[in-house]
């Protein structure tokens with residue numbers, strides 16, 4: 001934003017400035033020369049000055065501006081030079097001209113913008129799907145003592161708890177949440193509310209990882225996949241025809257996940273988790289890749305959100321794996337590793353590129 005002055009006002013300002021420039025020290029703040037101490041107070045900065053050497057600095061938080069009187073260069077940060085009219089030692093006060101004030105303020109603004117770009121993931125919500133009265137997908141095989149019955153709600157709870165425990169251990173200072181820690185059934189709204197209820201600072205984010213297991217009439221279907229929201233269609237309405245062939249229990253969950261400006265982050269999160277799963281169980285299970293479809297509908301949350309399908313309970317070999325605690329731990333570790341990779345990326349990509 002710029003402000004415009006009338007020609008008359010500009011002329012008057014120029015006259016006042018000329019007078020003030022001649023009278024620095026005597027009259028204090030004119031439009032050209034200002035009292036450094038007053039300017040620093042406005043910046044909430046401290047000034048240090050040694051009259052013997054003529055050197056000093058202005059310190060605003062961690063932002064340091066070094067100056068030498070009568071020397072038209074200010075050294076800022078780690079030695080960047082700002083050219084502007086030199087500070088004058090007028091005996092009872094230090095005078096700083098407005099061009100120098102503006103140059104320093106511009107640098108402060110840059111520093112503020114850089115700090116503002118440093119996001120952190122303050123909270124992570126792990127959401128094991130289904131639970132309680134809702135078993136989710138079920139796989140049943142064999143009979144008698146060879147009978148195998150695998151319920152999605154149990155598989156995803158074991159995995160979710162593994163992910164949750166490891167995240168709590170790694171980041172005791174982050175808010176790590178789990179939508180259910182036992183065989184209970186939070187409603188979809190309750191799950192989403194858990195995420196939306198977290199109070200976040202201006203540069204803080206929460207990520208939402210929903211964990212499910214898949215089912216298919218095709219008993220040979222197997223493998224893991226990670227869904228994220230496709231921004232192109234985020235305002236569209238679910239079309240059941242388009243969703244055909246997609247595990248229908250997943251629809252409302254995907255619909256509840258939200259996306260505004262975090263689409264890119266969701267893709268990175270999904271890629272990280274897919275990579276983590278591939279590293280964990282890729283030797284025994286099929287990597288079905290990243291998934292994003294147009295029937296995603298987005299309601300209203302601002303967080304990177306993904307939905308992980310850890311495998312098919314309807315595939316006998318996979319059902320056996322999904323009833324093996326060791327395999328579930330590997331799946332949990334894979335998801336955990338993917339989240340860690342994402343958080344490191346999210347929190348450090350801008351900071352690490354800063355000069």
Ligand SMILES: [Zn+2]
Pocket residue numbers: 129130136137152211212213249250
């Ligand atoms: Zn499910």
